[in-house]
Amino acid sequence: MTPIITLDLDGVLMQNPFGSYVIPTVLKHLEGSAKLTHLTREEAHKALRQAVTQEWQARMDRRDFVAAYHWDDIYQTVGRHYDIHDMPDVTALVNEGVAAGHVHALPGAHEALHLLRDAGFRTVALTNGYRKYQWPVLEGIGLAPLLDGLESPEAHGYAKPQPELFHAVGDVTAHFGDTLEHDILGANLAGVKAVWIVPALPDEQACVSGEELNSPAFQPFFDEMQRKSIYLKHHPEATQQLLTPWVAVRNVLDGARAIASRLT
Ligand SMILES: [Mg+2]
Incomplete structure (x- = not known):
């Protein structure tokens, strides 16, 4: 598979x-x-x-x-x-x-999806946005042909961070997301490696491990990002451990490179 x-x-x-x-x-x-x-x-x-x-x-x-x-x-x-x-x-x-051009692909999106596919993965969008609102955007910005599918709450009756939504997708190796309390919490609850996309990552390095995020060098930044997490109060199940990603990167392309170099 x-x-x-x-x-x-x-x-x-x-x-x-x-x-x-x-x-x-x-x-x-x-x-x-x-x-x-x-x-x-x-x-x-x-x-x-x-x-x-x-x-x-x-x-x-x-x-x-x-x-x-x-x-x-x-x-x-x-x-x-x-x-x-x-x-x-x-x-x-x-x-x-x-x-009318109110949408765009984020930097590195096309390259990242190509890289992941070339590395042997299927690429599936996993979004809390309903398919009818999201797929037309992906078609408009040319990303739809680089995705093998899209899974969303109305099809399954669950939304991130509920692990059931991740389990509905199948054999997921890793999940990329920018929202700690949806993407990282959900991936960890589902037993999936979490790649946190965080453009504000205060470091030149392309990739910071979860362990490093909880070290003195990154702890103030990580704490501040958790304070800014507006949905966190809806998820009392979120512990520090469940909010800690496998890796943190500044953009989706760096995330794809981390996957390709560490998991293949
Ligand atoms: Mg997001």
């Missing part, structure tokens, strides 16, 4: 169109609500962003990690609160954002 490398998408292989296109378009659609006419446009957008965050937060709080990534449902729920019932289809907005 061909071994598999799974890769997170946002922050590892690609920039999605939500921040610069999908969310602004949704807010523009909602700002006409009669419930917001007493506010300036800026205040209305702030209130709407808070409403979206609250809805997402409520889903995270009840540990419904699959529903927390169902953006059509989240925006429709917020829309109903503001008496707006004709919300735009998020997949259509993603496609518009892709066509």
Whole structure:
């Protein structure tokens, strides 16, 4: 059986169109609500962003990690609160954002996938973003042909860091991801080597081991990154050991090089 490398998408292989296109378009659609006419446009957008965050937060709080990534449902729920019932289809907005250039591949993404495949691995995207929002981006930036598949929460009923999502993929050798409490915690819970993509890694070296991250030289940095981890409070199971990756690298290409040199 061909071994598999799974890769997170946002922050590892690609920039999605939500921040610069999908969310602004949704807010523009909602700002006409009669419930917001007493506010300036800026205040209305702030209130709407808070409403979206609250809805997402409520889903995270009840540990419904699959529903927390169902953006059509989240925006429709917020829309109903503001008496707006004709919300735009998020997949259509993603496609518009892709066509308008609101997406790009992150540096080294194409080279990394080629390198992993040449080293004998299957490459599978493992993302908490639903397939209908993610695959069109991969097609738009030319990464889809370099991936053997995409696995996501709505297909399996689990989301990272739940190990069941990793187990659903098959014989995974290593997982690449940028979010400690989704990617690294999830990979460790699933018994998969975790490659942490962290552009802020304060070192010239291309690759830092988990042991080094917990040494005096890197401990302050590692602690600071954990403090900045906004989802961590939803995962009380996360111990220091479960948040420690196999290796930390600055970008996906350095991660692919670490895999090729150490595991093949
Ligand atoms: Mg990510």
